[in-house]
Amino acid sequence: MEFCPDCGKVLIPKHNILHCYGCGYEKMIAEENKNDYVIEEDVSDKQNIIITGDKVNTMPTTNGLCYRCHNRELEWWMVQTRKSDEATTIFYRCTKCGNTWRR
Incomplete structure (x- = not known):
């Protein structure tokens, strides 16, 4: 696991590139390190996400x-x-x- 040197968020591997979703920093994954990362082609499947309103009552x-x-x-x-x-x-x-x- 690597962290962004600019903002400190976790770098997410996608298409052989480590990408920071906080500031946009990108770093190519070296050929010898490609086996260290599980690279998924599409991690943006939002069909199964349940979105609720801001008014969720969690208080007694x-x-x-x-x-x-x-x-x-x-x-x-x-x-x-x-x-x-x-x-x-x-x-x-x-x-x-x-x-x-x-x-």
């Missing part, structure tokens, strides 16, 4: 009431905002309008 949800839009589904999470011997702070975010508050 609970029933509650948003005081702005009156939605009943809320995301929640806890954060230790003060010293470790004090209680955690619970944050809520409305799944409809994005309004966020703490308890």
Whole structure:
């Protein structure tokens, strides 16, 4: 595995060339080193990629009431905002309008 000397990303072998998809750097693979790389002709098959929207809910949800839009589904999470011997702070975010508050 080789890394780009310009940006540090991994160089991907394609058509006997090591290509950086970060900055466009290219380096020819030497004839004696061709067996070190698995070269695939087409790595851009995007037919099996599932694209979802940006609004993917990965937070736990609970029933509650948003005081702005009156939605009943809320995301929640806890954060230790003060010293470790004090209680955690619970944050809520409305799944409809994005309004966020703490308890």
